[in-house]
Amino acid sequence: MLKLTLPLLQDIRSNQALDLNTKIDKTTSLFVFCTVFTLVIIPILLSANLLDLRMLDGMPIWHKPLRFAFSLMLHFLTLSLLMKLVIPKMREAKRIKWVAYAAVMSLWFELSYIIIQAAKGRRSHFNFETPIENALYGLMGIGAFFLVLISFLVGIMIWRYGYKDHSGLRYGAIIGLIVGSVLTLIFAGFMSTDPTYIKQKLTLEASVIPYLGWFKVTGDYKPAHFVATHMMQLLPLIGMWLDKAKLGNKLSNLMGKKNATVLFAFIFIALAFALFAQALYGIPFIKS
Structure with missing residues (x-):
């Protein structure tokens, strides 16, 4: 991961319009705090995974908290770096700052609840067994919305108020x-919202791929969700590759950087929808 993020940081630093030595804005500082927070949590969860051998739904009980902590760390690290593509005066605009606060609170709530439920040996997702767990699962959906909304808004801010380089x-x-x-x-x-999928989640969890939790006996939406989510990290890295690598430069000269980036975006979109169609037809990503 360090090998991937360091070149991205260097690529941002190389643009003279982007001075990483200037005072950090409040929005970016929120993203950095979330990144550090998850980085601190991950070793604790790794230790819990080594010491606590309980299983839940076919996986070691701490795999889900680890997966979410690592994914959220990548999410906020990406936002921390990419906010530097927005001109300074717009980084603290109210339209993004308040959503950033909501995303931070969502991170704390989601990760805390997932960890607490793991410690109790209970599901965090698709848990309708008690009124409290049902309500908290609904709140997790709201939190997840804000976690995605902030990345959408950062993309819009880069588009409208970013350096036109x-x-x-x-x-x-x-x-x-x-x-x-x-x-x-x-x-x-x-x-x-798919009743069939929810029923499968509650009955087929024992037949899953370790750590990822993807079904091995029927279709699963999670692979498509995985590609869509991590497209947020991979496309900027591909863009950096187009800027810096020899082969990337050749492709950029042939097609133009915008067209080349769009081409890779269509590849990700096609892959995501192919995996989505596979799930709809009940075909597992990997058969057991």
Whole structure:
């Protein structure tokens, strides 16, 4: 992960318009705090995973908290770096700052609840067994919305108020954050409202891929959701590759950075919808 993020930081630093030595704005500081918070939590969860051998729904009980902590760390690290593509005076605009606060509170709530439920040996998701757990699961849906909304807004801010340098990084950030956010909400919506899928979640969890939790005996929306979510990190990295790597430069010269970035975006979109169709037809990502 360090090998991936350091070049991204160097690529942002190389743009003279972006001075990373200036005073950090409040919005970015919120993202940095969330990144550090999750980085502190991950070793604790790794230790719990080594010491606590309980299983839940076919997986070690601490795999889900680890998965969410790592994913949220990548999410806020990405936002921390990409906010530097927005001109300074717009980074603290009210329209994004208040959503950033909501996203921070959502992170605390979601991760805390997932960890508490794991410690209790209980499901955090698709848990309708008690009125409190049912209500908290509903609140998790609201929190997840704000976690995705903030990435969508950062993409819009880069598009409208970013440095117009026509870099692959800029195009990758805009398309990755905006399109990735929309697709994530679409697939998450299907997961949370499809009665057949919810029934499968409650009865087939023992037949899953370790750590990922994807079904091995029937279709699952999570692979499509995974591609959509991590498109937010991968497209900016591809944009950086178009800016810096020899092969990336050749492709950029042939197609143009915008067209090349759009091409990769269509590949991600096609892959996500192919996995979504696979889930609709009840075909598992990997058969047991």
